[in-house]
Amino acid sequence: MNVCLEVAGTRPANETPAWGAVFSLSLGVFGLVTAEFLPASLLTPMAASLGVTEGLAGQAVTVTAAVAMVTSLLISSATRRIDRRHVLLAFSVLLIASNLLVAYAPTLALVLAGRVLLGIAIGGFWTMSAATAMRLVPEAMVPRALSIMFSGVSLATIAAAPMGSYFGHLIGWRNVFLLAVVLGALALLWQLATLPRMAPNGETRLRTMVEVLQRPGMGRGILACLLVFTGHFAFFTYLRPFLENETGVGIQGLSVILLGFGVANFLGTSLAGLLLERSLHFTLLAMPLLMGIIGFALVVLGRLPIAHAVLVSLWGMAFGAVPVAWSTWITRTVPDEAESGGGLFVAAVQLAITLGAAVGGAIFDNSGARGVFLASAVTLIAATCVVSLSLRSRAVLATG
Template sequence: MTAYESQHSTHESQTPSRWIAVFSLTMGVFSLVMAEFLPASLLTPMADSLMISAGQAGQAVTVTAVVALLASLLVTSVTQRLDRRHVLLALSVLMIAANLIVAFAPHLAWLLVGRVLLGVALGGFWALSAATVMRLVSEHDVPRALSLLFTGVPIATISAAALGSYLGDMVGWRNVFLLTTALSGLTLVLQYFTLPRMAPGRPTPLGTLVSVIKRPGMAVGIVAILLVFCGHFAFFTYIRPFLEGISRMGINELSSTLLAFGVANFIGTLAAGYLLERSLRLTLLLMPLVMGVLGWLLATLGGFSMGTDIFMVALWGFAFGAVPVAWSTWITRVVPDEAESGGGLIVASIQLAIALGAAIGGVMFDISGVLGVCATAGTLLLAAAALVLVGVRTRPIASTDSDAVAAACL
């Protein structure tokens, strides 16, 4: 360990818990995820206003995900010498600018510019979030802090779907994005007054990503992440056709079921901290196992009883609520020395899995209908559980000297 690393480690170990700062990061998660998924609930009025097709308006979501994937891999390296407080505040400013540009976009080009900026903020924030939490709270409190951080995701998802469409009808889609801008501004103020100065750690050249993924067991973990999120989003993308076509739900039952999914997802996120304090490996294994079994049950028993379908969908939401928290905790455990680079790899993997899951689900939907989607999702999730059981490590994975040399050269 170098003198710098020793001093840095000692300083971080003495950092007191800052739960208000963690909450400010949760606000950041909520604001970013809300902004990311708002176009899905405002697609028709956005397309009409900008005089474009719904498909073109839908690219507002796609471009954000693609840019977030790239940003998650690059931001930690590009900002390696900057105070993490300043980087996080800059990303929040970028989020505000992105929402303002979208709110006043006169045509598609400006809409996409705003969404590109949001993608940079989204990918950069997610890449830094787990490592930042590690520096704000004690090691024992990391699972609980990550659980708090991720509660912003289900709340934002529900809000984007329900509030987005409701407020869009009341005040117009542009004003919805202005309200999101105001929320982003509140987040920036809270972060400004609560986030402490956080000196950058060791320099993280781009080669660090290569050296991290080359560590024994890391590639297996990344593949497991891809399978889990790919399976989930294959199902979730087509949950509405399942509930309408197989469960034969009307609009009221559909809305209630999606709300139940969101509430259960929120509870699962809160429960994740409790589960992870007891066993990280069991949580990583149990959640995809439960979801995989549910996928096959929905494929074989779906439509038998509406009440049973609602229960299984809600249970799926609960199980998935713990998944992002569990894998973020995993990366802080196995590569604590490169948590930022590891966080970037996870974010990139998730963004890729979202795209792959939707694509695989679409192919299966065309081939065998929504029941085929459920079976495919279940298979992917069971494969993820099997991979966790036989190949995923939960103890720190040390880097080799050759990896360190290779990273430094890139």
């Protein structure tokens, strides 16, 4: 029988995969990430309605990321005695409550309170995503299940910003958040119908995460993960000014290139499961290497809009496999503590978002977008070296 190891005190995964539950979680991911991105596309009308500056309104995004990072470190310990089905359903309830509160909030303070709820839901869900996949499908199908879950991220990346902006103009920003409430409700109903009971682990505590980080290869793996995501978010944060200033494209060309990035990212995520089933180590190694090479190429090339568009799309496709690959690495490295490992993974990603934007901003002010892309490429090559030197011999990669 091909089943997973026990995860955090729960039953092994069924030999018959629960794909309905997996897709219900993917819809939940789509709802979470859509809600996370909405303020970026609705910032101006939100600020005007609330009577604050756009800079203050933008803190709705900052608060969500900060709370998600803290939640990722605490959620497994805080919910260690609660059925995982109930915990996952609670995240969808928080998604609905967050969007309702933001939609009707008369002040920025209440908007931020709603975004705190969303941060808890995002941090909690990502922490448990790998462990949940291990319980819903056989071991060999875990990468495919994770790629389905993460496809919700890619779809939200493509749809959330343009749809939020479009519908915000037609029906107002508050009604856009009410539409997000409907999306969350649909996800909750589907999850109620498909998610099985998943027994908790009463032994998971805060010190467990420290113990997991001290396991062989885990610390260096998290370091490599941090470098990969830092390199990506530095690139992605300053992609628009690069395309406008260095590539010389107008608003229409910019929209087409960004759409190409989003579509390619979705394709990369969708294909990641098949790639990972063949070789986890190759995927962990090849994706940041390819992204680093693309970063160098973008710096070296002159104003070649078509070439830049192709390279940006290739970057999107390569990065599409990255979250799935590192989540799969967690399930194979610490299968008995996948939730704690997932918490470390989410914390590393949230820290990478902060570092990529902050350090990238300092470099941008001094060297422009080319300097940011060069630093991003160097960071990604460094990540490739860490993966190559530190993870290749690990038993968890023996099958890859």
